[in-house]
Amino acid sequence: MDTALLVIGSGPAGVAAAESYRDHGGRGRVVVVTPEDHQPYWRPPLSKDFLRGESDLPDIALRPDTFYEHNDVEVHTGVDITRLRPGDREAESRTGDVIRYENAVIATGAAPMPLPADGGEAVPTLRSVADSDALRRWAGQVSSALVVGGGFIGCEAAASLAARGVTTTVVGPDEVPQHRRLGPDAGARLASILDDAGVRYSGGAHVDAVRGRVGEGFAAQLDSGVTVDVDLVLAATGISPRSRLADVAGLSMRSGRIAVDASMRTSATHLFAAGDVAAAMNATAGRVVPTEHWQDAEDQGRIAGAAAAGTAARWDAVPGFWTQIGDETVKYSAWGDGFTSAIPVFHDDGGLTVWYADDAGRAVGVLTHRCDDDYDRGGDLVAQGAPIPVAATA
Ligand SMILES: Cc1cc2nc3c(=O)[nH]c(=O)nc-3n(C[C@H](O)[C@H](O)[C@H](O)COP(=O)(O)OP(=O)(O)OC[C@H]3O[C@@H](n4cnc5c(N)ncnc54)[C@H](O)[C@@H]3O)c2cc1C
Incomplete structure (x- = not known):
């Protein structure tokens, strides 16, 4: 049976696209595919309450189980789309299965960047429930951790590890976290929130090399020449969009993301993209505004789903997010450029x-x-x- 809407990716952009397609009267078979083993879940708790061991997989479900049945949305786990043929409206999975679609939404999100240091590929990263699950198990066994990167995920994860009793240091290039991105006062506030959460921030530092592995301990060599011995290292050094599928299929790209208009249309007909993988035109800003935030992914997914169902919609919201570091919440709303x-x-x-x-x-x-x-x-x-x-x- 042909698929009316194929959604590639089960994050907030993908699930919102499926939901919005139905809300806007979209008919026919709706299929969401993901290579992960789990039903769609919230990613933000993975560096917060889930990592602290205060919530579990059922608590972070993106929608209740009944949602998929009520909306007639099929979720197929363990399905990795490896090839798109936009001219034939076909998507092919790693196992060679071909899905024919009327419309498709690419919502493949992003992958964490490996630590850019000698030996960095062996250092754990944090994006999926499997990553967070492994981290929280290790947190129960180790006494010290080094988090590389003072971005929000690094700060949140560090505070959660400290709350688990792990002596935790964050290292980053800026004198205070995110000085260059947010300015000195916001950076100083983040440093003070980290301090209150029991985390030490060490600025102006770059990790050149890491040796070791989980269970045996790590030695992280800083550019200052100092070597830090710790039980655990976590790389929180940014993300890269999972856009290769689209690039290879010949879609227009922009700075490594899939270029879409304010209705989330790609350069190929019947093909939309939304969320972290997309570089979307924002109708209010009048320019392309890449985002890496939960709410924006959800908003863009809703627009893609509406457009696929034939309803005019455009992305015009100011991007933003909330971060929770320990007990404190910081909110940010900005064009971000x-x-x-x-x-x-x-x-x-x-x-x-x-x-x-x-x-x-x-x-x-x-x-x-x-x-x-x-x-x-x-x-x-x-x-x-x-x-x-x-x-x-x-
Ligand atoms: C630990 C953590 C904490 C965060 N906290 C916050 C926060 O507090 N606030 C905030 O605003 N944002 C937060 N974020 C960022 C937010 O989670 C992302 O911006 C959001 O998840 C992006 O949604 P998305 O749907 O574009 O992609 P994702 O959520 O990354 O979903 C992409 C989906 O596509 C699937 N996929 C990838 N490749 C393929 C393929 N080839 N075939 C099929 N499926 C594929 C993936 O398995 C996944 O299911 C956090 C992120 C992390 C990792």
Whole structure:
């Protein structure tokens, strides 16, 4: 039987595409495929409560089991699509099975980058439930850990390991976490949140080489010449989009991602892409805005599903995410492609807002810690391109 909608990938973009296709009256067979062994699940808990051992697989299900039956959506686990033939509207799996589709959504997400250091390929990374499950088992057996990378996943995972009683250090190139991406005040706040969570941050450091393996311990050699001996090393050094399938099929690409318009249409008819793998045009920004956030993947998936069902829809939201590091939540809403000034506002209750402006003083982003009102109005200001509500030279 032909498939009306084939969704390649069972993350938030893929599942939202299937759901939205049905919500917009899409008929026929809907199939979601994933090489993973599990039903679709939430990734954010993998560096937070799941890693701390406070939740389990059933707790992080992306949708209740009944969702798939009610919406007549088939999820096929253990299916890895290795070839696309857009002209024939066919997708081929690793085992040689061919799926013919009317429309398809590529929602293959991203893979964690291996640690870019000599011996780095042996260092664990964190993307899947299997990765997190292995980490939380090791966390019960080790006493020290080194997390390489001060991005949000690195900070979150480090705080969770510390909460498990593991003496944890984060190393990163910036003096404070994400200084270059978010500015000095946001970086200092992240460092202080890490400190409160019992994690040491060591900035201005680069890991040149790693020797060892889980169970035997690691020796990480820093560019300063110092060698750090630890029980566990985790690489949290970014992601690379899983876009090879599309590239080989001849789809238009942009900086390694699949180029899509604001309706998530690729350069091939009947083929859409959404989520971390896509470089999508944002209708409000009027430019391509790549994202690596949960809500944006879900939003883009919904748009792809609606468009596949024949309903006009376009992506126009300001990207954003929340991160939970230990007990603290930091929220960020921004176009994410740079700023001219980053103006901090320190609130009397200990909260922080950082307003990001372009060279004309227009809001291009906001980061908040314990200040939800600013986060809410900041998102609106960014969408409108309105001036930031504090002096840009403060
Ligand atoms: C540990 C962790 C914590 C995070 N925390 C946050 C957070 O707090 N807030 C936030 O906003 N974001 C967070 N993120 C990022 C967020 O999870 C991603 O942005 C989001 O999952 C992207 O969704 P996606 O659907 O594009 O891709 P993914 O969720 O990566 O899903 C891709 C799917 O495609 C499948 N697939 C890949 N290749 C193939 C193929 N060839 N054939 C078939 N299927 C394939 C994969 O198995 C997977 O099922 C976190 C990510 C991680 C790893």
